[in-house]
Amino acid sequence: MTGPSLQDDPRPTEAFDARHTDLDRLSPLALVQTFADDQLQALQAVQAAVPSLTAAVEAARGRLEQGGRLIYAGAGTSGRLGMLDATELTPTFSWPPERAVPLLAGGLRAMREAVEGAEDDADAGAGDVCAAQVGPGDVLIAVAASGTTPYVLGAAAQARAAGALTVGLSNNPGTPLLSAVDCPVLLDTGPEVISGSTRLKAGTAQKIALNILSSALMVGLGKVYGNLMVDLRASNAKLEARALRLVQHATGAPLPDAQAALHAAGGRVKTAIVMLRLNIEAADAEARLARSGGHARATLGETEQAPDRTPPG
Structure with a gap:
């Protein structure tokens, strides 16, 4: 009796890509070209998501104008990308760090190492949202390539129950995360060159989408004049x-x-x-x-x- 195969998982990000069965036999040039070509699908996925990203920006701006916060929730690569986006808002736009709150499954330790079981704990996600005192004025951006990560689902459910606006980024269609939020954003990147490694084009699409979301919000909030970064914090x-x-x-x-x-x-x-x-x-x-x-x-x-x-x- 055999266990489940890669083909049994319905999530495209977990699927086996039959085009790359000889990946470990390629020359360095062919290998690099393969990875580069595949990354183009990340941009295509973001382009397809422009309407839903626009809806998220329009929904979120009013809450931030009234003093609300951006809260990011994720695990693994997705959580680290949320941490990065939150961190960069302060030097780029002088956005107060207390108004960009990253919630990462496993805490800060998970930035550099895997924390066993952290992403599987929905209660921990809900608890982190409660500890951050997320409320009606806030915007929670929940990020999960699979769209099924319990920590992220717990955070999204708790934030929505608290009255916050919830935005969800997933790289798989029809996933629980996209059904659980006010503003679903599908970044449909499909199977990875290295099967299941969502730090590749799925992560790239998430990074682009987070850049777009936060940057568009900052422009709308007056942090940019023309295309000049006039609210930067000159720290060096x-x-x-x-x-x-x-x-x-x-x-x-x-x-x-x-x-x-x-x-x-x-x-x-x-x-x-x-x-x-x-x-x-x-x-x-x-x-x-x-x-x-x-x-x-x-x-x-x-x-x-x-x-x-x-x-x-």
């Missing part, structure tokens, strides 16, 4: 130089003027831009930005809506 020499370039680019000011404005603004790029563009002091610029909800374009009186662009191809 590289970012300080970037902040100065951003001020000069947005205002056309000479270097000494840009430096002086940035210094007076306490390193806040958006404040320095408003100061220079409107010829006002830092305190006045801050007050005007506050009245416009932090949106530089509205503060500068540039409120005309840009037309939607026709998608390529």
Whole structure:
């Protein structure tokens, strides 16, 4: 009597890909090309998910405008990608770290090593959501390639019961996670080159989707002017130089003027831009930005809506 085979699992991410049965016999060039070609399916999956990603952004923005938090829940690769996205929001957009809360099955230890059984504990997922005091103002992004991870399902169920908006990213269609959330996002990447290794294109699709979700939300919240990262946190020499370039680019000011404005603004790029563009002091610029909800374009009186662009191809 034999046990279940790879073909018995209905989840495409766990399926056996018969195209790559000689993977271990390929030359280095052919091997690298195979992996590179397969990764293209990650982008195709994200492109197909644009409508559902848009719906998630539209649903989440209002809660964040009212002071809500982004909560990420995942296990293994999915959880680590959520941790990464949450962490990068602070230096990129000055998003308060307490408003980007990553929940990882097994805790911080699981960033570097597998924690046995952590992802199989739905109660732990629910408990972590309770411990984070997730409530109606928050947005939970639940990520699971399989769409069946108990920890993630427990977190999503508890967050939804608490009134939070729930977004779910899964790489398999028809999975429990997609049925358990308010905003389901299917990233249908199919079987992996290395069977079952969802750190490959499934993980790539998740990374792209998380980048899109959080970046689109930050743009909508006024963290970007044009396509300039005007709310970055200049925490090192590289970012300080970037902040100065951003001020000069947005205002056309000479270097000494840009430096002086940035210094007076306490390193806040958006404040320095408003100061220079409107010829006002830092305190006045801050007050005007506050009245416009932090949106530089509205503060500068540039409120005309840009037309939607026709998608390529």
